[in-house]
Amino acid sequence: MNISKAVVTAAGKNQRTLPLQTLVDRDGVQKSALSILAEEISSAGIDQIAVVISPGDRASYEQAAGEHGRKMQFIEQTEPLGYGHAVHCAASFTGDDPFLLMVGDHLYLSTTDQSCAAQLIATATAENCSVSAVQATHESKLRNYGAVGGHRLAGSENLYQIESVREKPSPTEAEQSLVVPGLRAGNYLCFFGLHVLTPSVMEILAKQLSHGRADLSAALALLSRSERYLAHELHGRRHDIGLQYGLLTAQLALGLAGKDRDEVLTHIIELLAQSHA
Numbered sequence: 437m438n439i440s441k442a443v444v445t446a447a448g449k450n451q452r453t454l455p456l457q458t459l460v461d462r463d464g465v466q467k468s469a470l471s472i473l474a475e476e477i478s479s480a481g482i483d484q485i486a487v488v489i490s491p492g493d494r495a496s497y498e499q500a501a502g503e504h505g506r507k508m509q510f511i512e513q514t515e516p517l518g519y520g521h522a523v524h525c526a527a528s529f530t531g532d533d534p535f536l537l538m539v540g541d542h543l544y545l546s547t548t549d550q551s552c553a554a555q556l557i558a559t560a561t562a563e564n565c566s567v568s569a570v571q572a573t574h575e576s577k578l579r580n581y582g583a584v585g586g587h588r589l590a591g592s593e594n595l596y597q598i599e600s601v602r603e604k605p606s607p608t609e610a611e612q613s614l615v616v617p618g619l620r621a622g623n624y625l626c627f628f629g630l631h632v633l634t635p636s637v638m639e640i641l642a643k644q645l646s647h648g649r650a651d652l653s654a655a656l657a658l659l660s661r662s663e664r665y666l667a668h669e670l671h672g673r674r675h676d677i678g679l680q681y682g683l684l685t686a687q688l689a690l691g692l693a694g695k696d697r698d699e700v701l702t703h704i705i706e707l708l709a710q711s712h713a
Contacts, residue, residue, distance in 0.1 A: 437564050439534050439557050439632055441484045442477045443526040446470075446497070446540030447513040452490045454677050455540040456500045459687050462694030469543060469677060470497065474504035476544055479551040482536060483507050486529040488522045520650025524641040534560070534634050542629035543686045545693050546672040552630060555670050559595070560632035565664040568598070568656070569628035571674055572619055575607040580676065581626035582653045584667050585614035594669040596625065598660045603653035625667055628674045636663060 446455045455470040470487070477485055486509045489497055494510050501508055509529060513522045523537065536553060544552040552569065560567040570584060585600040600613050610624050619625070640658050644650040659665050675686035691700035 442482045442536040444487045445522045447490045451541045468500035470500045480553040480557045486526045518649045520652040527638045537631040539629040541678040543675045548671045552672040567666045569630035570625040570667040572623045573626035583624045583626045596667040598665045601657040
C-alpha cells in the first residue's frame with residue numbers, strides 16, 4: 437500500500453476557525469494549527485494535501501497555510517450533509533488511492549522519534565489494509581469521540597482487529613458492544629482523528645449520499661464487515677483544540693515537549709503560586 441495523499445477536514449460549523457489559530461510549536465516558533473498539521477503530514481512522506489473547507493474560507497486558509505499552501509488543494513463543502521459528506525468531497529482528489537485522513541481540530545504529539553502520522557502509515561503499509569489510530573479513553577469522554585470494539589491481535593501490544601464502530605456512544609452502549617479485552621475497566625478505544633483508509637470508504641460514502649447524508653462512523657462499521665480493518669494505539673497523544681480549554685491544553689503540551697520546557701514549567705509554577713497566594 438502506497439499512501440501519497442492526505443485529506444484534512446475543516447468545514448464543520450464549530451471547527452472551521454480552529455486550524456487558523458496560532459500556537460507556538462516545540463521549536464518556539466509561532467505557527468497556525470494548519471501549518472503544524474501540514475508538518476505532521478510531511479513527516480510521513482506525503483506531499484499532496486486536500487483541505488475540505490467551508491465556502492468563503494479559502495483566503496483565510498491560504499494565508500494560514502503559508503509555505504505549505506503550494507502542496508494544498510482547497511475543496512469547498514457546499515452543503516452541510518454531514519461529516520461523511522465532507523470526507524467524500526475529496527473523492528476526486530483521492531481517486532483509487534488509499535489516503536491519510538485527519539481532522540482539522542486535533543494536534544498530535546508523538547512520544548517517539550516517529551510522528552503519529554508516520555507511525556500509522558507504517559502500520560497500514562505493513563498490514564496492507566485500512567488502519568485507524570485510537571487512544572484508550574475514559575468513558576466520561578465518550579460523548580466527544582467515535583469508538584471501536586474488537587480484540588488485540590495475537591503477538592501485538594497495540595494493534596486491534598476492529599469488529600464494531602459507534603459514533604459518540606453512551607457508556608451503556610459502549611459497555612454492551614465496545615469492550616476490548618485487556619483495557620482498563622471503564623476505558624474504550626476512541627478515534628484519534630487519524631485514519632489511513634482504502635478507496636472502499638469513498639464507495640460506501642457515495643452509496644450513503646444517494647440517500648441524502650453520509651456518516652463516516654457508519655461507513656467504517658460497514659468497512660469492518662467487508663475487509664480487514666485494524667486499530668493502532670499509537671505512541672503519542674491527541675489534543676482536541678475544539679474542546680473547552682483544548683487550545684490551552686494543546687499549547688501547554690507543545691511547550692512541555694519542546695526546547696523551552698523549563699521556561700514553560702517556570703511560568704506554570706509561578707501561576708500556581710499566584711493563584712494560591
